[in-house]
Amino acid sequence: MQLGRQLRDRGQVARGLTLSLRFAGGTAWEKTRRLPEASAHDDDLRTMAYRLIDAAGLQRGRLTGLVLKGEDLVEADQVAQQISLDQAREDRLVAEAVSDRIRAKFGPGAIGPAATFLRVS
Numbered sequence: 001m002q003l004g005r006q007l008r009d010r011g012q013v014a015r016g017l018t019l020s021l022r023f024a025g026g027t028a029w030e031k032t033r034r035l036p037e038a039s040a041h042d043d044d045l046r047t048m049a050y051r052l053i054d055a056a057g058l059q060r061g062r063l064t065g066l067v068l069k070g071e072d073l074v075e076a077d078q079v080a081q082q083i084s085l086d087q088a089r090e091d092r093l094v095a096e097a098v099s100d101r102i103r104a105k106f107g108p109g110a111i112g113p114a115a116t117f118l119r120v121s
Helices: 002-010 042-056 087-106
Strands: 012-023 028-039 063-071
Touching (some): 002 087
Antiparallel strands (some): 012 028
16 A cells, blocks of 8 residues: 555654545545554554545445555654554564565565566566
């Protein structure tokens, strides 16, 4: 998720997310929700983004714009880090940190979903 990567690069975390939708015909919809705890991790931001999209109740509306914004940003070192006993979550956070280091060293296109890479054979 690009938002999480941008927050981590800037050393910030978001305490909330805002989803703004614009529909054909000029109508707009916007909703803000607080995160259970301040975060810049892709899984936390993705889960809240999905909840916001579900809250929009989209059925057959034609979207012409979609914006996801981090709200109430604070410095990452100002937020306490919760100890987790969920090993799968901890593994994802370690993988996320490794991915960030690879992108910093080799560029933003160096790592991504396997489905987006071209076959070499």
